[in-house]
Amino acid sequence: MSMLKIFNVSGSAISAQSQRLNTVASNLANADTVAGPDGQSYKARQVQFQSVAMGDNETRGVKVSNVFEDQTPGRRVLDPKNPAADADGYVTYSNVNPVEEMVNMISASRSYQNNVEVMNTAKSLLLKTLQMGQS
Amino acid sequence: MLNRLTDTLDFQGQALTLRAERQRLLASNIANADTPGFVARDMDFATTLRQATAGSGAGPMATAGGHRLPVAANGLGNGTTTVDLYRRGVATLSTTSNAHFPVALGEDGSDRSLLYAQPAQSNLDGNTVDMDRERANFVDNSVKYEATLRFLNGSVRTMLDAIKGQ
Numbered sequence: 001m002s003m004l005k006i007f008n009v010s011g012s013a014i015s016a017q018s019q020r021l022n023t024v025a026s027n028l029a030n031a032d033t034v035a036g037p038d039g040q041s042y043k044a045r046q047v048q049f050q051s052v053a054m055g056d057n058e059t060r061g062v063k064v065s066n067v068f069e070d071q072t073p074g075r076r077v078l079d080p081k082n083p084a085a086d087a088d089g090y091v092t093y094s095n096v097n098p099v100e101e102m103v104n105m106i107s108a109s110r111s112y113q114n115n116v117e118v119m120n121t122a123k124s125l126l127l128k129t130l131q132m133g134q135s
Numbered sequence: 136m137l138n139r140l141t142d143t144l145d146f147q148g149q150a151l152t153l154r155a156e157r158q159r160l161l162a163s164n165i166a167n168a169d170t171p172g173f174v175a176r177d178m179d180f181a182t183t184l185r186q187a188t189a190g191s192g193a194g195p196m197a198t199a200g201g202h203r204l205p206v207a208a209n210g211l212g213n214g215t216t217t218v219d220l221y222r223r224g225v226a227t228l229s230t231t232s233n234a235h236f237p238v239a240l241g242e243d244g245s246d247r248s249l250l251y252a253q254p255a256q257s258n259l260d261g262n263t264v265d266m267d268r269e270r271a272n273f274v275d276n277s278v279k280y281e282a283t284l285r286f287l288n289g290s291v292r293t294m295l296d297a298i299k300g301q
Contacts, residue, residue, distance in 0.1 A: 003155045006162040013166030020169075049170040058249060060163045062170055111168055114266070118162050121277050125158070128284055129151075133291045 003129075006122040008054050010115040012061030017112040019064050020047045024105045027096045034084040035092040041074035042094035044101075070095055140294060147287045149187045153180065154280040160249070161273045164264050171260035175252040175269065 023045045035041040050065035072095045080089035160176055167173040254263040 002152070002159055005159055009159070009162050009166045017169075049167075051167045051170045051173050058163070058176060059159055060167055060173070062166050107169070114165050114168070114270070118165050118273065121273065122158065122162065125277055125280055125284075128281060132284060132288060 003122055003126055005055060005059050007119060009059060009061045010119045010122075012052070012054070012063060013115045014112055014119075016047070016049055016062040016064050017108045017115070019067075020049075020108045021105065021112070023047055023067065024101050024108065027101050028098065028105075030094050031096040031098050031101075033094045034082075035074065035086075036084075039086070039092070041092045042096070043069035043071065043074075044094065044096045045069055144287065144290055146188055147283055147290065150184055151280065151283045151287065153178075153184055153187060154276060154283055157276050158273070158280060161269055161276060164252075164269045165266070165273065168262070168264045168266055168269070171262060173262050173264060175254075175264045176249045177252050177272070178249055 027044045030042040033042040045067055046069075047064045048066040048068060049062050051060045052063045053059065054061045073092075074095040075093040076090045077093060078089055079085055079091045082091045085091050157178055157180060160178065164175045164177075167175075252263060252265070252268070255265050255268070
């Protein structure tokens with residue numbers, strides 16, 4: 001029953017993709033966050049995928065190896081009336097690029113759907129295999 | 136005695152096992168569609184099946200009155216697939232008997248005669264998974280898995296009918 005491993009493989013991919021979707025949600029929610037009193041604005045987070053062997057070398061699942069922060073400087077807007085403005089009158093927003101995040105979201109959701117479909121196919125094939133010789 | 140009854144099932148059984156293996160490979164490819172640097176793997180089904188059934192002497196590929204299945208020498212055996220599979224960095228062990236399994240060691244130490252899929256479009260992160268191709272292969276493989284299952288069920292049924300004699 002080597003096909004049972006498909007559930008491990010696709011399951012790992014699904015959990016990795018959902019973590020990616022989670023960071024997208026976090027980034028989009030903080031797209032308009034301004035810098036706090038410490039002057040540090042929210043930094044966009046990105047996940048890094050890595051393939052991991054499951055059992056033997058050819059069966060490879062996915063794991064999130066690292067979540068790193070995008071270190072590009074945040075968007076600065078001149079708004080002296082804003083209480084969060086610094087001495088020069090600039091407000092520092094987060095460095096989230098909403099367009100990038102939306103693309104990331106679509107990609108993650110498509111990959112998620114693909115893996116769900118793989119699991120469904122494997123499930124129906126296994127169920128039919130269990131009924132071998134009975135029909 | 137019982138051997139002769141079950142010998143005919145061996146070939147389909149091997150084919151079913153190989154189909155399951157290939158299904159697992161394709162699932163790994165789909166799972167790693169977004170992993171940087173991942174190389175897609177696939178197997179040449181016809182060749183692998185021929186290797187798997189050659190030693191046992193069972194099954195239509197090896198015997199069946201010298202009649203062989205029309206499989207192409209290279210490629211996936213069916214003319215519709217345009218996938219280029221290639222072998223890379225593979226060392227093969229020499230065999231001294233026909234009964235020995237051919238062992239091929241890949242560069243990462245993985246055995247079996249697994250091939251690498253030639254990417255249709257190169258990717259900046261080194262990933263060679265082509266989602267369209269993988270999905271097509273996956274559906275193709277699951278249909279053929281089910282077909283093999285039905286052949287197997289049919290053989291069992293024929294045999295049971297013969298035993299019952301009604």
